[in-house]
Amino acid sequence: MKRNVYLLVFLVLPALILSACGQSTGVSGSGYPSKAITVVAPSGAGGGWDLTARVFTKVLGEAKLVNQPMMVENKPGGGGAVFLAEYVTGEPKNDYKLFVNSPPILINHLKAEGNSPYGYQDTTPLAQLTKDFGAYVVKADSSFQTLADLINALKSDPTKITVAGGSAPGSMDHLVAVLPAYKSGIDPKTIKYVSYDGGGEAMAALLGGNADMIATDASSVGDYLKAGKVRVLAVTSKERLDGDLKEVPTLKDLGIDADFTIWRGVFGPKEMSQEAYQFWQNTLKKMVDTPEWKKELDANHWASEYRNGEEFKSFLGEQEKLIQDMLSSMGMAK
Incomplete structure (x- = not known):
């Protein structure tokens, strides 16, 4: 009888230990993720956030890095501010809903008009994935060589120069547009900025003679440059870019101490579990090295710049200071 008891303990105890270990480490079906994941693009279909979200989820599936379904959901409104308010107040612990964003998450929180009470501090930054830069573009036959x-024309009489961008006053294109003037001692409030609904419309205004210069994404001007329709005066990168823009000077090349990165990244809820956070740190680091991701970078003319959660959070703090300074100079800070 005693021998049978010992035998039973010998057989059952290891199974109990394995079961307990499985439960504590997320094995045996208890680990994250265990159900479908939603990635929100806080904009309409077809924009930069939407494309980033769809490419991001597509690559994770193709590379077999996430074994659960991933769905993209569009939530337009207020340049992302409407969704962020709902997310922060309604789903602070939802590990199964992520979102993509870019500098507007900082700008919306800092500007006075249309201010969002929430910012990146109310989320968990997971990773920066890509980078782009601002470009200062004129028509090919512009008198501005x-x-x-x-800059000299703006110093002489800023009212005679129309500067345009594809977003509202106080938003990203506006900040990029006035950055070199601001750093050159020109009051940003004196610059005539006209906003259009997207970079495509701003480019059309330039080519149609309704703007003297536009500020837009550097990645979007290559085709116009190759077609001989525009001239790119400068870019906001720290170093010269490759490809079509390799001959274009940076602001620093021109003696203007400024740069601006138009990043895109992924965020989670503020109270994300440590298990989910670590999963995404590991998974996103793997993703950016996959051939599937590199193929999409080339197809979409994106430049890769990966920062993990902690690095991304630190970078956001640095860029927030620059944006705060610029909005204050324009009289647009909250």
């Missing part, structure tokens, strides 16, 4: 020509 260099950025210095444009």
Whole structure:
């Protein structure tokens, strides 16, 4: 009888230990993720956030890095501010809903008009994935041969120069547009900025003679440059870019101490579990090295720049200071 008891303990105890270990480490079906994941693009279909979210989820599936369904949901409104308010107040612990964003998450929180009470501090930054830069673009036959020509004209009489962008006053294109003027001692409030609904409309305004210069994404101007329709006066990167823009000077090349990165990244809820956070740190680090991701970078003319959660959070704090300074100079800070 005693021998049978010992035998039973010998057989059952290891199974209990394995079961307990499985439960504590997320094995045996208890680990994250265990159900479908939603990735929100806080904009309408077809924009940069939407494309980023769809490519991001597509690659994770193709590379077999996430074994659960991933769905993209569009939540337009207020340049992302409407969704962020709902997310922060309604789903602070939802590990199964992520979202993509870019500098507007900082700008919306800092500007006075249309201010969002919430910012990146109310989320968990997971990773920066890509980077782009601002570009200062004029028509090919413009009298402005260099950025210095444009700056001098603004210093002489800013009311005679129309600067345009694809987003509202106080938003990203506006900040990029006035950055070199601001750093050159020109009051940003004196610059005539006209906003259009997207970079495509801003480019059409430029080519149609309704703007003297536009500020737009550097990645979007290559085709116009190759077609001989525009001239790019400068870009906001720290170093010269490759490809079509390799001959274009940076602001620093021109003696203007400024740069601006138009990043795109992924965020989770503020109270994300440590298990989910660590999963995404590991998974996103793997994703950016996959051939599937590199193929999408090339197809969409994106430049890769990966920062993990902690690095991304630190970078956001640095860029927030620059944006705060610029909005204050424009009289647009809250």
